[in-house]
Amino acid sequence: MPFEKCEFKIRLNKTKIEMQKRGIELLISTNPANINYLSGYDGYSFYVVQGLVVLLDEPEPIWIGRNMDVPGALFSTWLSGENIRGYEDDYFQSDTKHPMHFFADILKERGITNQRIGLEWGQDSFNVTSYNELQKKMPDCKFTDASFLINQVRMIKSETEINYMKIAGNITVNAMKVAIDAIGEGMRESDVAADIYQTLIRGTGEYAGDYPAIIPLLSSGEKVSAPHLSWTNRRYKRDDIVSIELSGCLHRYHTPLARTIYIGAPSQEYMDIVNVVQEGLNNMLEFIKPGITCAEVAEEWNKVLSQSSVTKESRVGYPIGIGYPPDWGEQTVSIRAGDTSILQKNMTFHVLPGLFQAEIGFVVSESIRITENGCELLTNLSNDLIVK
Amino acid sequence: MPFEKCEFKIRLNKTKIEMQKRGIELLISTNPANINYLSGYDGYSFYVVQGLVVLLDEPEPIWIGRNMDVPGALFSTWLSGENIRGYEDDYFQSDTKHPMHFFADILKERGITNQRIGLEWGQDSFNVTSYNELQKKMPDCKFTDASFLINQVRMIKSETEINYMKIAGNITVNAMKVAIDAIGEGMRESDVAADIYQTLIRGTGEYAGDYPAIIPLLSSGEKVSAPHLSWTNRRYKRDDIVSIELSGCLHRYHTPLARTIYIGAPSQEYMDIVNVVQEGLNNMLEFIKPGITCAEVAEEWNKVLSQSSVTKESRVGYPIGIGYPPDWGEQTVSIRAGDTSILQKNMTFHVLPGLFQAEIGFVVSESIRITENGCELLTNLSNDLIVK
Numbered sequence: 002m003p004f005e006k007c008e009f010k011i012r013l014n015k016t017k018i019e020m021q022k023r024g025i026e027l028l029i030s031t032n033p034a035n036i037n038y039l040s041g042y043d044g045y046s047f048y049v050v051q052g053l054v055v056l057l058d059e060p061e062p063i064w065i066g067r068n069m070d071v072p073g074a075l076f077s078t079w080l081s082g083e084n085i086r087g088y089e090d091d092y093f094q095s096d097t098k099h100p101m102h103f104f105a106d107i108l109k110e111r112g113i114t115n116q117r118i119g120l121e122w123g124q125d126s127f128n129v130t131s132y133n134e135l136q137k138k139m140p141d142c143k144f145t146d147a148s149f150l151i152n153q154v155r156m157i158k159s160e161t162e163i164n165y166m167k168i169a170g171n172i173t174v175n176a177m178k179v180a181i182d183a184i185g186e187g188m189r190e191s192d193v194a195a196d197i198y199q200t201l202i203r204g205t206g207e208y209a210g211d212y213p214a215i216i217p218l219l220s221s222g223e224k225v226s227a228p229h230l231s232w233t234n235r236r237y238k239r240d241d242i243v244s245i246e247l248s249g250c251l252h253r254y255h256t257p258l259a260r261t262i263y264i265g266a267p268s269q270e271y272m273d274i275v276n277v278v279q280e281g282l283n284n285m286l287e288f289i290k291p292g293i294t295c296a297e298v299a300e301e302w303n304k305v306l307s308q309s310s311v312t313k314e315s316r317v318g319y320p321i322g323i324g325y326p327p328d329w330g331e332q333t334v335s336i337r338a339g340d341t342s343i344l345q346k347n348m349t350f351h352v353l354p355g356l357f358q359a360e361i362g363f364v365v366s367e368s369i370r371i372t373e374n375g376c377e378l379l380t381n382l383s384n385d386l387i388v389k
Numbered sequence: 390m391p392f393e394k395c396e397f398k399i400r401l402n403k404t405k406i407e408m409q410k411r412g413i414e415l416l417i418s419t420n421p422a423n424i425n426y427l428s429g430y431d432g433y434s435f436y437v438v439q440g441l442v443v444l445l446d447e448p449e450p451i452w453i454g455r456n457m458d459v460p461g462a463l464f465s466t467w468l469s470g471e472n473i474r475g476y477e478d479d480y481f482q483s484d485t486k487h488p489m490h491f492f493a494d495i496l497k498e499r500g501i502t503n504q505r506i507g508l509e510w511g512q513d514s515f516n517v518t519s520y521n522e523l524q525k526k527m528p529d530c531k532f533t534d535a536s537f538l539i540n541q542v543r544m545i546k547s548e549t550e551i552n553y554m555k556i557a558g559n560i561t562v563n564a565m566k567v568a569i570d571a572i573g574e575g576m577r578e579s580d581v582a583a584d585i586y587q588t589l590i591r592g593t594g595e596y597a598g599d600y601p602a603i604i605p606l607l608s609s610g611e612k613v614s615a616p617h618l619s620w621t622n623r624r625y626k627r628d629d630i631v632s633i634e635l636s637g638c639l640h641r642y643h644t645p646l647a648r649t650i651y652i653g654a655p656s657q658e659y660m661d662i663v664n665v666v667q668e669g670l671n672n673m674l675e676f677i678k679p680g681i682t683c684a685e686v687a688e689e690w691n692k693v694l695s696q697s698s699v700t701k702e703s704r705v706g707y708p709i710g711i712g713y714p715p716d717w718g719e720q721t722v723s724i725r726a727g728d729t730s731i732l733q734k735n736m737t738f739h740v741l742p743g744l745f746q747a748e749i750g751f752v753v754s755e756s757i758r759i760t761e762n763g764c765e766l767l768t769n770l771s772n773d774l775i776v777k
Contacts (some may be wrong), residue, residue, distance in 0.1 A: 044617035045604050048716035069745060073615035090703040091727070094720055122517035129510035130536065132517045148518065190478050191597030195590035197636050202620075209579030209622040212604045227461035229432035232590075234597040315457050315478040326714035328436035332482055339479070355556035357457060 029139030105138035172249025214324035225362030493526035507535030560637025602712035613750030
């Protein structure tokens with residue numbers, strides 16, 4: 002297992018403290034990243050209903066999933082066998098039975114009938130039917146929203162987590178270098194993506210690379226304005242701008258990075274934009290330290306932008322860590338105006354001031370850890386525009 | 390675009406007929422595969438709230454997503470610009486605003502105030518908070534469940550879709566051959582996974598490989614019982630059983646395949662199991678034709694199994710087609726006892742009688758299309774046990 006049992010217990014205790022503050026006696030988490038954080042479970046089985054039940058007065062959570070995934074839970078979690086419970090296959094994608102009926106049966110076994118239960122209403126892993134079916138079977142329980150309770154607990158990282166993120170960052174840099182080498186006039190987008198994937202998954206000599214929660218994003222030419230489209234069989238052309246955003250992954254921890262390539266000779270006008278964005282990024286990185294708010298960081302970016310012709314609407318950063326498809330962000334706070342969340346030591350962020358605009362697109366980022374007095378980069382790669 | 394506009398209009402009409410049957414005036418789909426099916430939209434942006442609104446009396450659906458993804462929608466859909474609507478970034482991961490408020494505003498623009506609206510309650514892309522926020526803004530509408538309405542429409546494939554699935558099948562076979570070549574005593578799991586990914590993404594000379602919705606599944610040794618765990622840095626050993634399940638992907642269409650490798654000399658006892666599973670698979674493939682039920686197909690499998698010592702609880706097949714992480718299955722019907730869904734021409738299935746058991750694990754499958762009188766394989770690769 003990538004973590005000691007005591008680290009899982011610390012995480013569980015932090016979660017329970019948060020539950021107590023909110024008056025939640027029992028928490029059901031269905032988000033695969035939250036399940037992984039508290040139990041270690043790491044299966045590509047989140048297309049079925051599965052979850053982790055945290056009871057305030059029990060020392061271990063209960064993992065509930067499909068029978069087929071019970072062996073995977075036994076291999077990958079710190080939980081004792083009696084707290085790993087599988088439902089039979091006829092609960093799965095059925096018109097008459099629902100996995101939440103099985104959840105309800107397990108809760109009733111433990112005497113849960115009218116408690117206050119926290120649910121992750123705002124997580125895509127907990128859909129409306131799951132909620133309806135659970136309510137039907139537990140009509141006397143009081144349900145309340147605890148969507149991002151565990152996500153919030155995840156924000157401050159341990160030394161082991163940070164170490165994994167640095168190794169993931171090495172994988173990121175290796176893959177970025179492969180991309181930078183491979184991209185050029187006449188090369189095919191999908192061939193570049195293929196080589197990136199190979200590098201991400203191969204990992205290092207010691208560590209297997211894990212699959213990233215988001216595909217390598219490789220938009221180019223007019224599609225620089227559409228950063229979430231995937232690669233095609235198009236070949237790169239002279240004067241293409243190619244924006245690359247990718248992340249290595251180790252034990253589900255991500256350390257993403259974005260860089261931009263210009264194939265040909267960029268104009269002075271374009272270089273002016275590059276300089277503005279880089280200055281904005283550097284301003285933020287110099288400013289970041291514990292005690293300030295996300296909004297204050299965004300302001301450092303806006304100070305630089307306001308003196309230029311460049312505009313940007315979307316946020317310029319978000320916390321990172323454990324992720325499963327489709328997101329490596331922690332979905333808690335954002336670096337943008339209005340977000341008064343306070344930065345703390347050992348939070349980790351992807352600071353990403355991307356301009357996703359055709360003709361003038363330029364995307365550059367750093368993954369960082371907040372230190373005692375400032376921040377440190379989790380990767381080591383020049384963030385200049387790459388001219389090829 | 391991978392499909393003609395007229396193919397999208399046929400899909401839309403089929404959807405509207407189904408809506409009419411169920412008395413649904415307006416359907417909101419948030420499932421990325423369903424959005425892709427009706428609009429062509431193909432962005433890795435389904436970590437944010439996005440959706441497609443189908444109105445019975447309008448010729449085009451309305452795509453709604455994050456502003457940042459509007460260019461991607463303009464590039465990848467057949468919709469006119471006025472039917473592509475983006476919400477500002479402050480709706481996104483916010484405590485005060487929710488993207489469903491924007492959806493409600495768009496609906497009100499069209500005079501929708503008290504209609505009967507179908508929602509995908511059972512899809513993970515539509516969470517409880519989305520439902521609550523939509524209800525709050527549209528208190529006079531009647532909401533009803535239409536979870537798998539579009540998934541059902543997707544089941545019967547067009548010639549173009551089948552053609553793409555055959556090309557995806559070629560990519561699958563290429564990747565499987567790479568896996569078979571690479572796996573052997575002393576090789577590292579993650580290196581094999583890396584080479585598989587490279588082959589899947591590179592695609593063919595003509596077509597870029599798309600990212601599969603499920604990672605290549607490569608369980609081996611004692612973890613053959615845990616088919617959804619991912620590769621590690623372990624090296625294969627003599628007498629390892631290695632089960633491989635993977636899929637090529639083209640324009641989001643999948644054609645998965647499972648094969649098993651034995652490193653060393655399998656025992657007669659193990660070969661007996663292999664023969665049972667292969668016979669069970671062949672029995673099903675010979676039996677499959679339009680007009681029979683899924684349960685009847687499962688019975689053909691059980692006939693063979695009941696004469697052996699082998700047991701299996703989970704389903705032995707499911708429909709395939711468009712998929713986004715985390716699933717390439719269509720989530721409609723299953724080949725198992727009790728499922729009385731009737732097979733029809735041009736439905737496509739992954740027939741997968743996997744035994745996921747340590748020591749005796751053997752997994753083999755075929756992806757098929759149902760023809761006029763039977764079925765055809767979508768790939769061409771021996772399904773014998775591979776002994777290395």
